[in-house]
Amino acid sequence: MGDKEEKSAEGQAVLDFLYENDEISNTGDFASAAGIDHELVVNVIKSFSARRIVDAQDIKTEKYVLTDEGKPYAVDGSPECRFFLAVPPEGISPDALQMDPALYKIGRTQAFRNKWVGVENSLLRRKVNCNLNPMVHYLILNDQSMNGLSTIFCLCVLKFGLYDLYLIKILRLSTFCRTWKGFSVRKGPEYTRDHKKGPTDITRDHILSGEWKNLKFNQFNCNAQGKYVEGGHLHPLLKVREQFRKIFLEMGFEEMPTNNYVESSFWNFDALFQPQQHPARDSHDTFFLKVPSTTKQLPEDYVERVKNVHESGGYGSKGYNYEWKRDEAEKNLLRTHTTAVSSRMLYLLAQKPSFPKRYFSIDRVFRNEAVDRTHLAEFHQIEGVICDHGLSLADLIKVLKDFFARLGMSKLRFKPAYNPYTSPSMEIFSYHEGFKKWVEVGNSGMFRPEMLRPMGLPEDITVIAWGLSLERPTMILYGYDNIRDLFGHKVNLKLIKENQICRLGIK
Ligand code: FB9
Numbered sequence: 429m430g431d432k433e434e435k436s437a438e439g440q441a442v443l444d445f446l447y448e449n450d451e452i453s454n455t456g457d458f459a460s461a462a463g464i465d466h467e468l469v470v471n472v473i474k475s476f477s478a479r480r481i482v483d484a485q486d487i488k489t490e491k492y493v494l495t496d497e498g499k500p501y502a503v504d505g506s507p508e509c510r511f512f513l514a515v516p517p518e519g520i521s522p523d524a525l526q527m528d529p530a531l532y533k534i535g536r537t538q539a540f541r542n543k544w545v546g547v548e549n550s551l552l553r554r555k556v557n558c559n560l561n562p563m564v565h566y567l568i569l570n571d572q573s574m575n576g577l578s579t580i581f582c583l584c585v586l587k588f589g590l591y592d593l594y595l596i597k598i599l600r601l602s603t604f605c606r607t608w609k610g611f612s613v614r615k616g617p618e619y620t621r622d623h624k625k626g627p628t629d630i631t632r633d634h635i636l637s638g639e640w641k642n643l644k645f646n647q648f649n650c651n652a653q654g655k656y657v658e659g660g661h662l663h664p665l666l667k668v669r670e671q672f673r674k675i676f677l678e679m680g681f682e683e684m685p686t687n688n689y690v691e692s693s694f695w696n697f698d699a700l701f702q703p704q705q706h707p708a709r710d711s712h713d714t715f716f717l718k719v720p721s722t723t724k725q726l727p728e729d730y731v732e733r734v735k736n737v738h739e740s741g742g743y744g745s746k747g748y749n750y751e752w753k754r755d756e757a758e759k760n761l762l763r764t765h766t767t768a769v770s771s772r773m774l775y776l777l778a779q780k781p782s783f784p785k786r787y788f789s790i791d792r793v794f795r796n797e798a799v800d801r802t803h804l805a806e807f808h809q810i811e812g813v814i815c816d817h818g819l820s821l822a823d824l825i826k827v828l829k830d831f832f833a834r835l836g837m838s839k840l841r842f843k844p845a846y847n848p849y850t851s852p853s854m855e856i857f858s859y860h861e862g863f864k865k866w867v868e869v870g871n872s873g874m875f876r877p878e879m880l881r882p883m884g885l886p887e888d889i890t891v892i893a894w895g896l897s898l899e900r901p902t903m904i905l906y907g908y909d910n911i912r913d914l915f916g917h918k919v920n921l922k923l924i925k926e927n928q929i930c931r932l933g934i935k
Contacts, residue, residue, distance in 0.1 A: 630643075698757045794806045
């Protein structure tokens with residue numbers, strides 16, 4: 429009695445039922461009536477309809493069921509309901525109130541927020557006259573059909589004049605919608621009462637015995653889903669990164685080597701004329717390395733010039749007038765921006781001048797920042813740098829318009845901003861048709877002479893640059909509203925695997 433046989437048991441049950449009746453109106457009821465697991469019935473219906481033995485129509489119903497959080501609510505009411513009920517009509521002093529301590533805090537906060545309870549001369553008093561009892565709450569919560577919500581809502585307003593949208597929220601909190609899928613089934617053109625799983629392959633015996641003549645072979649089910657072949661999947665971030673790379677390459681930029689997450693404070697900060705007491709340089713914002721804690725090799729002559737410009741200026745600048753410390757500059761860190769790579773490349777360019785030069789970088793940067801919906805301790809920075817004779821702010825605005833236009837962002841606004849290493853600096857805003865608002869899409873500026881001249885770049889050489897993140901555009905393109913769903917250990921791999929290609933710049 430192999431597996432093949434068992435499977436046909438539920439198959440036979442379906443065929444027998446259809447032999448007696450026109451249709452199986454709902455496979456769920458059929459399965460529970462026949463005492464068969466609905467999953468098995470669904471599988472046999474799928475294979476029967478593939479061989480046109482039956483015609484099956486999808487049935488889908490949604491049912492709201494209580495979440496684990498909702499279950500206790502349905503029994504004893506929500507924390508705020510219990511807090512409300514624990515306050516007798518004549519009022520009670522807070523420390524005399526009897527209530528499950530685990531629910532006290534949330535119950536108290538919610539009941540106060542709903543203005544159900546208040547304090548009058550240090551007594552907790554009810555602020556609404558209603559004799560709500562758990563039963564009512566139970567009734568409300570047990571109205572499984574969500575579409576009864578509105579009536580519940582009206583009911584409460586009428587009956588208790590209490591609830592506003594709050595009720596909907598609590599029901600949304602404590603229930604979730606379970607979707608049930610089944611079929612209604614009728615006989616198909618190939619229906620027969622005694623289904624015999626036809627042989628799928630012709631065998632040597634069939635041919636030798638001539639039996640093949642009266643055998644009914646199964647149709648090849650050409651719509652059968654092939655076996656899912658697991659393959660590699662590009663993470664959405666990498667797909668969007670490719671699109672940005674393509675745009676930069678089309679604009680004649682060359683990619684900077686960014687394969688060093690560990691950088692020295694010198695190239696990450698000092699070379700960018702960022703003073704050593706700048707807040708971004710303390711461990712609250714920057715990940716400093718324990719081992720190796722300091723860098724050994726720095727270009728001595730250049731370091732001397734950086735020291736001087738920080739301490740006493742030059743090149744038209746009065747500097748920061750503080751005592752610049754070598755050991756501060758030698759501290760190793762996880763780079764906080766790919767602008768650290770730009771400083772290295774511009775220094776190398778100063779050693780072997782050839783202009784104009786257009787560089788870009790797209791890689792990880794690390795900032796010891798509070799993690800929230802749009803910020804993680806690391807993100808991918810995108811940076812564009814153009815180094816040439818006599819570039820002006822107008823050139824920066826022109827290239828920004830060209831760059832963002834290729835991203836589908838044609839309406840740009842610029843807001844003066846401040847960066848220690850650029851002056852003037854501008855924040856870039858783009859009008860997002862979907863959000864119907866101006867979105868900050870990056871930052872930009874002209875690298876300061878205090879950064880460029882000590883490198884050895886001639887006076888008339890100016891450098892315009894801009895930066896943005898890779899995560900923000902990817903979140904917007906793929907509709908992620910929380911960066912933790914896109915990047916990091918909480919990522920839902922299924923989403924990553926099934927994500928479609930989102931084209932930048934496509935309206
Ligand atoms: O990416 C950002 N916003 C953005 C970009 C594109 C986008 O596309 C959508 C498809 C339509 C949407 C949004 N921002 C920069 C702006 C904000 O998100 C900002 O709050 C967060 N910023 C990050 C830094 O956060 C601490 C984004 C990141 C950023 C900011 C500045 C730079 C780089 C990355 C820079 C620079 C710079 C300046 C001058 C010279 C050289 C580099």
